[in-house]
Amino acid sequence: MNYYGLRGKINDLIRSYLSNRKQYVSINGIDSEMRIIDCGVPQGSSLGPLLFLIYINDFHFCLKETNSGHFADDTYMLFGSKDLKSIETVMNAELKLVSNWLRLNKLSLNEDKTELIIFRSKQHHMDYDINIKLNDILLQPKASVKYLGLYLDNHLSWTVHINHLSKKLSRANGILSKLRHNAPRNICTQVYYAIFNSHLTYGCGVWGLTTEKNLKTIEILQKKCMRILTFSDFDSHSNPLFIDLKILKIRDLIKLQQLKLAYEYCNGLIPTDLCSLFNSSKDVHTTNMNLKSTSKNCLFLPSVKTVHSGSRSLRYQCASWWNYIMTSKIRLDENTILDMTKIHNIHQFMSKLKKHFSFMYTLD
Secondary structure (H helix, E strand, O other): OOOOOOOOHHHHHHHHHHOOOEEOOEEOOEEOOOEEOOOOOOOOOOOHHHHHHHHOOOHHHHOOOOEEEEEOOEEEEEOOOOOHHHHHHHHHHHHHHHHHHHHHOOOOOOHHHOOEOOOOOOOOOOOOOOOEEEOOEEEOEOOEEEEOOEEEEOOOOOHHHHHHHHHHHHHHHHHHHHHOOOOOHHHHHHHHHHHHHHHHHOOHHHHOOOOHHHHHHHHHHHHHHHHHHOOOOOOOOOHHHHHHHOOOOHHHHHHHHHHHHHHHHHOOOOOHHHHHHOOEHHHOOOOOHHHOOOOOOOEOOOOOOOHHHHHOOHHHHHHHHHHHHHHOOOEOOOOOEOOHHHOOOHHHHHHHHHHHHHHHHHHO
């Protein structure tokens, strides 16, 4: 803390807060002897997470060739190469540095919860048995890993995540199909947002880059949910149901999240790590007429070679939708067109777009 500039009385206060703390174990009325806690922070305290983050903030300094990131005590390491032998050599060396850093900082790492995944295209076959170890324990490459609630598969197709999501949405449909007989529609709608929409929207701006087949699976489950909430026939047209319930379709929810990211970039609100995703069209000089924009507020739309790494990438999709709303007449209703110059914050921006998507349902 002294290194990061927290000195003087504030440092003394935290030192006093953490020093000479004691603990004991009580089982069936029998107490153990009191022991002094010589490391760590009080579990469940408000300061605990912040102090822990300060403590591990220098983790990346121990790495030489890999990138790292944290979410609380979840840590990832990332290294890119087309050569599997290079990946093996670098990662083994980096993991030794990690083990050394953990030992010096009196932290432990659970090898059983440490997973290895190698991202690659389906055309790139594994022609080498990679051998990466952590504390002499061999890490077997996984087909998919779960990180912060999202399932990342080794081809980044999001199929594994869609399969898990489909099960959650199916269970939610089952709950709503029973609840609708015992609760009014407004209560059922609230439950929809709690147990269906919450899963549907989490990370949808990213996993929405999946294949059309996967998107269709989620789309069908959402339409089924609308028919359940409105007691409609299984083959009834869904557009009037979305309008009646004032609920957005999954494809529009995905667009909304991607447009939000583009808005944050254009207004200087995006996290620093994501700034490299986009470029303003006025800052990119190109001879390709398709990439030139008539609006100075548009984003540079990169040329694409493949669907997977090109038009289905976050960079391309966000820029594409952003340029569309900047160069097209976006109607909020029959008489009103979205005026971007009158949008002053992200909440107003999202509200206007939701109104636009809802209006479009009436035209289908």
